[in-house]
Amino acid sequence: MALNRRSFLGASAAGLSVLAAPTVQAAGHGKPRVVVIGGGAGGATAARYIAKDSKGEVDVTLVEPTRTYYTCFFSNLYLGGFKSISDIGHTYGGLAARGVNVVHDWATGVDRAAKTVTLAGGATLNYDKLILSPGIDFVDGAVEGWDITAQNKMPHAYKAGSQSELLKAQLAAMPEGGTFMMVAPPNPYRCPPGPYERVSMVAHYLKNNNPTAKIIVADPKPKFSKMALFQEGWANHYEGMIDWIGEDFGGGNVSVDPGAMTVTIDGEVTKADVCNVIPAMKAGRIAEIAGVTDGNWAPVNAADMSTKADPDVYVLGDASQQGDMPKSGFSANSQAKVCANAVRGALTGSRVFPAKFSNTCWSLIDTNDGVKVGATYEATDEKIAKVDGFISATGETSDVRKATYEESEGWYTGITNDMFS
Amino acid sequence: MLHTWPPFSETRAEEVQPIEAAFTVAPDILAIEGDFAYGEYLSSECTTCHQATGANDGIPGIIGWETEDFVIAMHAYREKHRENPVMQMITGRLADDEIAALASYFKSLGE
Ligand SMILES: Cc1cc2nc3c(=O)[nH]c(=O)nc-3n(C[C@H](O)[C@H](O)[C@H](O)COP(=O)(O)OP(=O)(O)OC[C@H]3O[C@@H](n4cnc5c(N)ncnc54)[C@H](O)[C@@H]3O)c2cc1C
Numbered sequence: 170m171a172l173n174r175r176s177f178l179g180a181s182a183a184g185l186s187v188l189a190a191p192t193v194q195a196a197g198h199g200k201p202r203v204v205v206i207g208g209g210a211g212g213a214t215a216a217r218y219i220a221k222d223s224k225g226e227v228d229v230t231l232v233e234p235t236r237t238y239y240t241c242f243f244s245n246l247y248l249g250g251f252k253s254i255s256d257i258g259h260t261y262g263g264l265a266a267r268g269v270n271v272v273h274d275w276a277t278g279v280d281r282a283a284k285t286v287t288l289a290g291g292a293t294l295n296y297d298k299l300i301l302s303p304g305i306d307f308v309d310g311a312v313e314g315w316d317i318t319a320q321n322k323m324p325h326a327y328k329a330g331s332q333s334e335l336l337k338a339q340l341a342a343m344p345e346g347g348t349f350m351m352v353a354p355p356n357p358y359r360c361p362p363g364p365y366e367r368v369s370m371v372a373h374y375l376k377n378n379n380p381t382a383k384i385i386v387a388d389p390k391p392k393f394s395k396m397a398l399f400q401e402g403w404a405n406h407y408e409g410m411i412d413w414i415g416e417d418f419g420g421g422n423v424s425v426d427p428g429a430m431t432v433t434i435d436g437e438v439t440k441a442d443v444c445n446v447i448p449a450m451k452a453g454r455i456a457e458i459a460g461v462t463d464g465n466w467a468p469v470n471a472a473d474m475s476t477k478a479d480p481d482v483y484v485l486g487d488a489s490q491q492g493d494m495p496k497s498g499f500s501a502n503s504q505a506k507v508c509a510n511a512v513r514g515a516l517t518g519s520r521v522f523p524a525k526f527s528n529t530c531w532s533l534i535d536t537n538d539g540v541k542v543g544a545t546y547e548a549t550d551e552k553i554a555k556v557d558g559f560i561s562a563t564g565e566t567s568d569v570r571k572a573t574y575e576e577s578e579g580w581y582t583g584i585t586n587d588m589f590s
Numbered sequence: 591m592l593h594t595w596p597p598f599s600e601t602r603a604e605e606v607q608p609i610e611a612a613f614t615v616a617p618d619i620l621a622i623e624g625d626f627a628y629g630e631y632l633s634s635e636c637t638t639c640h641q642a643t644g645a646n647d648g649i650p651g652i653i654g655w656e657t658e659d660f661v662i663a664m665h666a667y668r669e670k671h672r673e674n675p676v677m678q679m680i681t682g683r684l685a686d687d688e689i690a691a692l693a694s695y696f697k698s699l700g701e
Binding site: 218222499502503506510520522525527529541543544545547556557558559575576577578579580582583584586587590 | 627628630631632634635637638639640641642643645646647648649675676678679680682683
């Protein structure tokens, strides 16, 4: 049955029990088992909500190799000097205290017929439902001359942590009047405004520490998220510092030479002091290994985030191909809650409510100059479809921009508690 | 009926906009009994930003409010009597019974 709000509300008057999924008897063992792979915005939220709401009725195991998760969100603010690295690091003790079995290991294999996950350490986990939220990996050969072995010379800093620290150290070591270059990614990629917020934060740092330095962005796209807002902000705060080369001017015709530290844009070679390469992206590898991808991403059903390939395997966040939602932490968190409600319902017979999704992405352009874009979404048979949205306006007062920035601080505390507390 | 704002001392006054005195919500809407479990599910959309502990950090706490104050505030956003594009958007697709459900759940968090 396709569920929309209207049919749901009709059912609501008659009593919601009609919507509850039948209890699935977990065959041959005690509690139903959920394995979550990836403890980021999607996975940590899903594990937390299933554990919290099932009150011990479901066995939840979270597989995540890192002991500290550094959020990509606000990692640009770290580059700009607004946050310290420890401000954006979060550990998994809160989830463990909620009853989630946190296993610090890599998932290396998924056997969907046997319903098992194998870990790098050798262990095998059984599941009734498997949730994958592995984030992104980079497409091989996406930027000519760059591969993952070059990430120390030309960092991506698109998975936060040591890469963010490296990029920041390189920024600080730039010679006076030096050149910071960015190779921006093609669509679709994680955090549409992310590269441009990063340009803003790098410019903020340079304005205060190295004001004659330049920023050059080579972009394969003709336009980007919040473009008018960023361009207005760059003109207001960083006049003459940023040169954005879009698709029309050859921004997509790029190769790099990490040894020589050069970037070639449409045949023209430029020497870079720092070069931030953000390659094209695809679903985290384990999604492909699990056999639930089609091309670069994993197609999912909008109502519950189950994959098109397997009703017992769910994919959340950046790795999923779901329709209209941008790949963001907010989106992953929102999808995780819909998925958690559906998975718990399927395993325990608890009430299942209709999917509602939302997203808001805040970006900081300069001190107290915050902007935002957001939308609500619903599940249709075909995809997650946009319902309504808004975006900050150009020319807003500084009071509005400051309030928007303060709101983003509140959101950061809120979402990280919603993932890890 | 006159509603003072903010309803609780946990929420700092300067963070919440006053509702226009003229803004009212019909008694039959205020009388809707909130479905607690549905409110618990819907609340997860709110707790991405509003902390479940009720803390105020750039975004006001929303737990423990009197049901009526909560319902009126949500309707005021939905009818665009209060500003904030995020809140106008989120409430824009909440039905009356969903607002009642949220009010019932968030009130319980403060108890
Ligand atoms: C610079 C930048 C700025 C951003 N700013 C914002 C913002 O302001 N707001 C916003 O909402 N979003 C922002 N984002 C986007 C946001 O970070 C991502 O969309 C979000 O993290 C996606 O969540 P996820 O669960 O899909 O993946 P992730 O959060 O990346 O989590 C994936 C996890 O899976 C683990 N993993 C991967 N493979 C395996 C495996 N085989 N076994 C076990 N574990 C595995 C990884 O270690 C990782 O911890 C930003 C991103 C960047 C890069």
